[in-house]
Amino acid sequence: MTYSLTLRRPDDWHLHLRDGAMLRAVLPETARHFGRSIIMPNLMPPVVTGDDARAYRDRILAALPDGMTFTPLMTLYLTEGTDPNDLASAHAAGLITAVKLYPAGATTNSASGVRDIGNVRAVLERMAEIGLPLCIHGEVTRHNVDIFDREKVFLDTVLDPLRRDIPQLKVTLEHVTTSDGIDYVREASGDIAATITTHHLMINRNHILVGGIKPHYYCLPVAKRATHQEALRKAAISGNPRFFLGTDSAPHTDPNKESACGCAGCFTATNTMACLAHVFEEEGALDKLEGFASLFGPARYGLAPNDTTITLVKEDTPVTYPAKIETEDGPVTVFDPGHPLFWRVLDQ
Secondary structure, three states: OOOEEEEEOOOEEEEOOOOHHHHHHHHHHHHOOOOEEEEOOOOOOOOOOHHHHHHHHHHHHHHOOOOOOOEEEEEEEOOOOOOHHHHHHHHHOOOEEEEEEOEOOOOOOOOOOEOOHHHHHHHHHHHHHHOOOEEEEOOOOOOOOOHHHHHHHHHHHHHHHHHHHOOOOOEEEEOOOOHHHHHHHHHOOOOEEEEEOHHHHHOOHHHHHOOOOOHHHOOOOOOOOHHHHHHHHHHHOOOOOOEEEOOOEOOOOHHHHOOOOOOOOOOOOOOHHHHHHHHHHHOOOHHHHHHHHHHHHHHHOOOOOOOOEEEEEEOOOOOOOOOEEEEOOEEEEOOOOOOOOOEEEOOO
């Protein structure tokens, strides 16, 4: 039995920090363990220009507690009015690491997203020319498509045609949730990868619905069947560098989750590394955790791995994690894996 595991400091390649009081409260939960994160741009209003990204980055750094080190990797929110020249200038200046495509209406604060992929073709072609990655929320939002089928339909009707039309485009399919998505990314030719979240490795749709609706397990893309969860686990432990960690940790206050129309998102920043160690140990693959959490993401984005390490230890008794994070806006519930966790990260 392995009771101690040291690995390069991990990175989170899909993170929501929000802004203001929420940002100040949740940022330390990520910076405690993670060196860098791709920061989602779906604020209100969204981060759509280079100036927006610069201002948001500065607010994040100002919120970082003394003694913590953390690098926010900024993204722009793709709209049908995005200026290709502004985007290219922000990339050339090292200000942005990627651009995020939200289909309009797909998730939280996505109303400004793309309604017709043809309307952003010129922007995507420019991105392909300059090597700027596109991070995709891979779901269609048509009302006649079942919510559990949105990812599969997106692969067939949007992503595959897009990649055939612009084969040089560097694509990351974020928070993949289905065996269809896993198969597509694993087998596709060209420059494509996928992030996998902590919570999709740990829950399936039964966890949301059986025994009553569990609002703190509700996320978008929604968790799927157990067979899809198993496919995600196999991909995560495979050692295939196309699959790496992007938590999609997404804080909402409890009143906004526990309501008649609750917000989508699981807040996993606090206990992600303990959850991942649990999953990889269950799968007999603790030796694969460093690649998934610490090595494949930096390689994908042309960065060196972090030069520091973290150490996870397994205790004989369950490790206690806070049930909630208090913010000036209200409490945020920490993801509950539904069973005890025995792993923790040693204090640095």
